[in-house]
Amino acid sequence: MARSSTSAELPLQINKNSTASLPSQIAEQIRALIVGQTLAGGDSLPATRTLAARLGVSRGSVVAAYEQLAGEGYVSTGKGGTTVSVAFDSSAPPRPASPPLPEPSPSPRVRPIPKTMPTRQFIDLRPGIPDTSQLATSAWRSAWRHTAALPGRTHPAAGSPELQYQLAEHLRLMRSVVREPASIMVTAGARDAFRLVLSALRREIHDRPLRIAVENPGYPSLHRIPAAFDHEIMPIPVDDHGLNPAYLPAENRPDLVLVAPSHQYPLGASMPVARRLELLNWAAENDAYIVEDDYDSELRYVGDPLPALAALARDAGESAAALDRVITLGSFAKTISPGLGLGFMIAPDALTGPLWELREDLGSPVSAMVQDAMAEFMRDGGVRRHIGRMRRLYKGRRNLLLDILSTGDMPAWVQVLPMDGGLHVVLEFSGDYATEADERAVLEILEESGVKAAALGDYWSHTGTSEKERAFGIVVGFGAASDRALQRGLLLLISALKRRS
């Protein structure tokens, strides 16, 4: 284990009365030391056993904190122990020599992924559909009884003050985001919010369509909104660390960058902190906005959820100006139910005025009935309990899936990509099999045997991305199917893959 006299004396303190868990407390303080440059790139952290003894906590708590920091990209673990990532060195972050940027396309239309209800006719392994069978608890039912008894309520366009308060508490506890309730807008979901953001920006820049940088591959349903209004979509390649800001075009720079920093969709990368800061600085320098799609970060099975870009506010200190460029879209579509039609938006102060005014003029589409039921369910602790329960359930289902897929029965040309959270895994095809034809063929065999899944190739922008730049494979959702159906579906999937071999 590496030792460092500096880090052995790190000013870390444990507060036994805090509601935050011990690993969270440790991780948060080390994070602040790194961002505040008390710890620099390459510095060693204390050995887990040493730090645990000094703080009077179990070694497991320190291990969990380090794992969390490693997942976020603050530290890396190797033979020499845990060290602060070199990205935090004072030198500039490395930039790739030749960005493989595809031509921005005027209106790419990604094939829509069907999102309809699973029916009993087939095994549904399509991604993005959560399991709602555990939701109708007594607390849930009681929340809806409560709302049914108050049918005459109406709320301001920004949302019910009660719900705004509950959302602020939720964001503080679950996402480390500290905001005033009044600065959180209640929306009908991420798409409602994104459309409002586009309308507000369009009024600022009204002489041309907006330029929207999106992740390629990315989340199709959000990309369809700017496309529907003929805004210019710029697909930006993602790598193992998510979207790379170095690939953002310098000429005709985008007005807005849409990213899922916590859990890139569908490849699952999470953006390390160094890259997040790089993106924030890019936005501040270029007077652009970042829309953070925080769609399922609470469903993370390794460590705590990664902090939202919006949560970097506290840490960032001097780069607070950069935070003024971040709009965070949240939704309960994955954690509660896609049919609920409820989400929220956190906007920087400078945009709050125009966005709130526009919402007032256009009217909020969010039912007061839904707002009241959700406020009641949140107040009752129902949301936290449900997310905790679902995280355990999905974690088990994901482990089942990884067990089945690693039986050794899988063809060598299929690779299961690492995935720390969410409701799906990606099976990528390699070598000669990395073609759209193979992808289609496997999905066809699969569908004939009664299983539905999604094509990885569909998540790339169809125009402006060559077949070589795309990856092909199968995206397998484990949210909607029961354990039994999942098991059967996966065996049929392996059999389909073997038939194509």
Added chain:
Amino acid sequence: MARSSTSAELPLQINKNSTASLPSQIAEQIRALIVGQTLAGGDSLPATRTLAARLGVSRGSVVAAYEQLAGEGYVSTGKGGTTVSVAFDSSAPPRPASPPLPEPSPSPRVRPIPKTMPTRQFIDLRPGIPDTSQLATSAWRSAWRHTAALPGRTHPAAGSPELQYQLAEHLRLMRSVVREPASIMVTAGARDAFRLVLSALRREIHDRPLRIAVENPGYPSLHRIPAAFDHEIMPIPVDDHGLNPAYLPAENRPDLVLVAPSHQYPLGASMPVARRLELLNWAAENDAYIVEDDYDSELRYVGDPLPALAALARDAGESAAALDRVITLGSFAKTISPGLGLGFMIAPDALTGPLWELREDLGSPVSAMVQDAMAEFMRDGGVRRHIGRMRRLYKGRRNLLLDILSTGDMPAWVQVLPMDGGLHVVLEFSGDYATEADERAVLEILEESGVKAAALGDYWSHTGTSEKERAFGIVVGFGAASDRALQRGLLLLISALKRRS
């Protein structure tokens, strides 16, 4: 009583098994004969007693049918009995010589009418707020229990097929509109639908802002939507028969006319059939769309609800092309609850494709929970029963209001405008008192005594309408206050008016 050999042999038939009431059946068939030119302007209808005897129904049913037709403008009643309106003569409808058209203004911003919850601190006589105290019946609660038990449902972007079916039935029975369920889009209300319509038209005409003709005075919250997108708003004066198509500008003709033909807001005029047909023909000739805001036509206390423009489809026969120009916006904000966040849109076939596709791309903001609860409530007959109950309750409250306002205690400069439906009445000031200053002064005195109402002058487009063109007075809502509070509020109103005298 006038006699006519033609009309004595009118081909009218009663179907005792129909779900339609006897007066509705009679009115509907006579309406068809007038539109189909079997009956021409000036023709006499049979005496009520004669027709009742021939059809084997009570004379009251025929009287009710004639009253309904008179309310719609198909017939008029005078000394010579009931005759078909001269407007249905083959000669062209009369046009005014000099339309008093105000200059269209680029972006008129009508002062928003607050729509927040009434609190116990004051007597709420603001217009547009329904009484929801009767809503939470066992059927209502059961509908929400039903939806709480199915939290995982999702629906297509156009809406839940079950709800579309229930809406089609509702429209057929309550509004004489016969449409396929699939041609009815479920919306979050009139504003959600109107915004979608504007987005779709904006894509067709993308080289300039849209030109939107609106009623002046009119409904502020819908006018704010085109204004928010910098479309050009053209305020068109209304008279006793609603919006006059003759005042629509010939140069730079509007792309879209927004009207409330059944119950003009706030003045209460209903557009007679002749004028409705004139407007439809204007739209067909000018390749423009009509957006029909059918916001509260079910709350009519004299006769049946007037048929929607969309219902003229069947009658219109050869002018079916004109009907292809009508988009109808419906909502349950006034009949059920403003907080429900549910409405619907009926679009002409030609627009269904673009509108439905845009909805798919943008995503529907309407919660599946609300759709499922409402479908259940409608299936159970809850909506029809509730509307029937509220119509009786509001009719009683309106009569109470008219009784109190006609005590003779009212200053001579205050005139109560006739109002056949809705949730408010208009008290117009005349003579020297027809000023904004008087309006403000009365509302101030009223507010000091704990009563809130609205200013009539605020419903006019504030730019481009001179004080001379506007009317001033008080708009009194009778939806939100209890009978007791209404009574007290009205006495305080009369006292405030007398103090200003």
